[in-house]
Amino acid sequence: MTLNYPELDRGAEPDNCYYIQNQSKVAGKKIDLTQDPPPDLVVEVDITHTDINKLNLYASMGISEFWRYDGEVLLIYQLQNKKYVEVETSPTFPKIEKATFYEFIEQSKLDEVEAEKKLRADLGFRL
Numbered sequence: 001m002t003l004n005y006p007e008l009d010r011g012a013e014p015d016n017c018y019y020i021q022n023q024s025k026v027a028g029k030k031i032d033l034t035q036d037p038p039p040d041l042v043v044e045v046d047i048t049h050t051d052i053n054k055l056n057l058y059a060s061m062g063i064s065e066f067w068r069y070d071g072e073v074l075l076i077y078q079l080q081n082k083k084y085v086e087v088e089t090s091p092t093f094p095k096i097e098k099a100t101f102y103e104f105i106e107q108s109k110l111d112e113v114e115a116e117k118k119l120r121a122d123l124g125f126r127l
Contacts, residue, residue, distance in 0.1 A: 012057055016043040020092055021064075033061075041065045041092055055084045065092055074101055093123055 017039035019026050026036050038061050044054060046068055058066050059079055066077040066084060076098070077084035078091050090096060100122050108115035 012052075012054070012061075014039075014042040014058075015045050017041065017063075018043075038063045041067070043067045043069070045069050045071070047071045059084050065090065069105075074098055096122060 018041045019037075020040045022037045022040055029036075040063070042058055042063050042065070044067070046054075047070065054068070055066070055077065059082060062079070064079045066079075067090075068075045068077070076087050076090050078087045079085075088098065100119070104115050104119045107118065
């Protein structure tokens with residue numbers, strides 16, 4: 001999904017973004033970010049460095065949670081007072097430890113489908 005906000009001078013194309021808390025507000029419709037809420041969670045895999053300050057960009061869009069993975073370390077940020085604060089546990093998935101996400105990454109190298117099924121079960125989603 002391309003995140004374009006008319007009031008900002010740039011948009012973003014995150015690797016993945018998810019509506020979780022606000023899913024019912026956007027289900028089945030073409031999302032218009034001038035009227036609809038931003039995604040609840042954005043995930044970026046940043047293996048190469050970019051000149052775009054994604055923390056500031058996503059914070060200005062009002063995205064409440066941002067995960068960044070650089071190929072080795074997963075950082076989880078929560079939007080607080082219009083700025084991101086690094087946290088150890090996802091506010092969206094507070095009962096899941098970071099180790100679970102690292103296990104998913106390793107397992108997905110062997111079998112992506114099974115890794116996703118296990119992660120979804122760990123997160124409490126019905127399969």
